[in-house]
Amino acid sequence: MNAQSRVCLVSGASRGLGAAIARRLGAAGWAVAVSYRSDTAGAEAVVADIEAAGGRAAALQGDVTDEAAVAQLVAAAGEQLGPVTAVVANATGPQPNADVADLTWRAYLDQLEFFVLSPTLLVQAALPAMRAAGGGRVVMIASDVVDRHLPGTSAYSSAKSAQLGLVNIWAKELGPQRITVNAVSPGWIPVERHVGADTSAYEASVPLGRIGVPEDIAGAVTYLLSDEAAFVTGQVLTVNGGQVL
Secondary structure, eight states, X not given: OOGGXXXXXXXTOSSHHHHHHHHHHHHTTOEEEEEESSOHHHHHHHHHXXXXXXXXXXXXXXXXXXXXXXXXXXXXXXXXXXXXXXXXXXXXOOOOOBOGGGOOXXXXXXXXXXXXXXXXXXXXXXXXXXXXXXXXXXXXXXXXXXXXXXXXXXXXXXXXXXXXXXXXXXXXXXXXXXXXXXXXXXXXXXXXXXXXXXXXXXXXXXXXXXXXXXHHHHHHHHHHHSGGGTTOOSOEEEESTTSOO
């Protein structure tokens, strides 16, 4: 992918993993559409960091579970930065636990909207530009929770499992158009919402002997969007220090 086609939209990029991914991509030469829902100050701070380092970025507000809003997001990114040829589907919402006796269909839908509907809308909106550019990149931010089988995570784990199904199918569908589709599957990576949480027990279960940091995920995503990963598609890169083997 040439320099002019390196425009990536990162959803949920005003904080947490999304912010770290956006900053790393900016440093790697991507123009970054920092997509956010409500945290304007956070998104603008990410953009300021990217620009201060010599990169290009724009903060774009919108609900990535709404079809019209996603179309407007991608169009705005195109106008301000250039056609979007890469998508990092990172946005997430609340993830409440519930045992099977207390589950509702709405609980499932809440997770499916972020992990199935949103990636679908984002990719559909970006496909014309990817095709025009002769290729593109899609990276899902998945979760190793699908391999940990934790009680109370039925809705979240089901939606994350469905997301991995999209990776495999879209990799086959879009491969002939030189669009790669992969996922990065983090372990527990503490971010702002985990301030004060006790990570000692989890850290003790990690073979590499430390807790993960957002930059670990950002590095994996940057690789999958790079030219070095041009022949990598349909893969899930688990980044959890070996906690699930």
